[in-house]
Amino acid sequence: MNARRAITGIFTPVRQGINSLGHDPSKFQQMRGIRVKVRDGNLERALAMMQRLMQSSGIERMIKQEQTHHMKNSEKRILARKNLERKLRSQDHARKLQMILVKKVRGL
CATH class of the missing domain: 1.20.5 (Single alpha-helices involved in coiled-coils or other helix-helix interfaces)
Structure with a gap:
C-alpha cells in the first residue's frame, strides 16, 4: 500500500500557491499564465484587469500571430x-x- 502511494505521488500534479514558492525567481518562471483575483464579487473589474495584463505581457499579440486563416x-x-x-x-x-x-x- 505504501508503494502504491509513492507511485501515485509521482504521477499526481503538485499544486503550489504563490506563497509556498518562496522568493526564488526561477520558481516563479515555472508558473505560466495570468492570475487575477476577483475582489468583492466584482467580475467586470477583474476582467478589465486581466485584459490589461494580457496586453502588457504580450499574450494578446501571440494569440493574434497564431492566426490559421x-x-x-x-x-x-x-x-x-x-x-x-x-x-x-x-x-x-x-x-x-x-x-x-x-x-x-x-x-x-
Whole structure:
C-alpha cells in the first residue's frame, strides 16, 4: 500500500500557491499564465484587469500571430508598413529622449 502511494505521488500534479514558492525567481518562471483575483464579487473589474495584463505581457499579440486563416499579400504589405512606421516612430522618440538627456547632463 505504501508503494502504491509513492507511485501515485509521482504521477499526481503538485499544486503550489504563490506563497509556498518562496522568493526564488526561477520558481516563479515555472508558473505560466495570468492570475487575477476577483475582489468583492466584482467580475467586470477583474476582467478589465486581466485584459490589461494580457496586453502588457504580450499574450494578446501571440494569440493574434497564431492566426490559421490565409492572409492576402496586400494585408501583409499593410502590416509590414505599419510595423515599419511603428519602429521608426519608436527610434525617433528614443533619439529625442537621448538628446534631452545629453542636454541635461551637459547643463545646456
